[in-house]
Amino acid sequence: MESEAILDGELGEEIATRRRSHSFSDDYSVQKTNDDATHCKAAAVQLGYYKDEFLNRFITEDVIRRDPEINIGYWARVASISTAVDRFVLRHQGKCQIISLGCGFDTLYWRQKAAGKHVQKFVEVDFSSVTARKIKHIMKPGQPNLVEYFTEKPKDRQHADLHAGDYHLVGADIRQWNELETKLEACGIDANLPTLFLAECVFPYISVDATDKLLKELAEMFQCAVFLNYEQINVTDRFGKIMEENLEHRNVQLPGFAACVNEDTHIERFVRNGWKEVKVFDMNEVYNSVLNGETTRIEKIEKLDEMLLVRQLLLHYALVMAINDRRPTASAEEGNGHAAAGSLNLFASSAPSSQTPV
Secondary structure (H helix, E strand, C coil): CCCHHHHCCCCCCCCCCCCCCCCCCCHHHHHHHHHHHHHHHHHHHHCCCCCCCCHHHHCCCCCCCCCHHHHHHHHHHHHHHHHHHHHHHHHCCCCCEEEEECCCCCCHHHHHHHCCCCCCEEEEEECHHHHHHHHHHHHCCCCCCCHHHCCCCCEEECCCEEEECCEEEEECCCCCHHHHHHHHHHCCCCCCCCEEEEEECCHHHCCHHHHHHHHHHHHHHCCEEEEEEEEECCCCCHHHHHHHHHHHHCCCCCCCHHHHCCHHHHHHHHHHCCCCEEEEEEHHHHHHCCCHHHHHHHHHHCCCCCCHHHHHHHHCEEEEEEEEECCHHHHHHHHCCCHHHHHHCCCCCCCCCCCCCC
């Protein structure tokens, strides 16, 4: 579920403000943003911004070239999330599970497995219409063979759910907690195992009440959880308004934008729903620090001289990390002053230990 793709070609001052649509968003319009994002990522991959040998398995149309700012934005997004996931898996030595909400056609599972990084369970969730399409792409003949990465022979249930050992893809409306809970139980999720939740541009499309319900239930259900949320921020300025208006022009409403106003609104949403600690990383900050080892190469790919539009785009996205760790060892670590610093920053490298913070 995306919005960067909507801004392609319209990042400068010459952007004309479109008339706001008053129609209601439909689920199909939201699901269509998955296709936009998949093609944007493919455009970046084709130019060498990053490697993803699996993405073309989900592409059925020609990939259109995108603006350099869009390519850099998607690279920063993929690279930062991959870095955080790698650190989480390392800290727990693979004795953990990952649950991706609103996964779309993301390929993180296969990229992790190809790099030799394993977790006990990797669960992806999206609308059943999206997961049914993803299952068809996964199962179709071709190279690379996506099925061979599973630890067990895949089982297709009702054409929208797939269970294959360490990998699970299930169709569920995350606005309906009972449905999502049932699907997670069908995956054999262990609520006592360290769990990383991923959401990329998902909550803006969901009402504040539905998101609150989801975050609260997850905080109560799991003993040891980290939530990594990539989402818009600073949406009340001119750039943010243009982003919103262009999405609404495509019949995509943003009922969850109220939490994207600034860092405080992002933090408050998680805190009020039971998450103990929250940290917001502005994507400009991530670009300049976490990813700075690659930025010189990235900026030379299309010989980008002017970074103003890139900075503007990154200013309107953030990675939010939230933690809820109710294990006895976590309480002891917090009392000793260790949990707050080490548990939240998944960008900080640390060697695995017997009592690793989340």
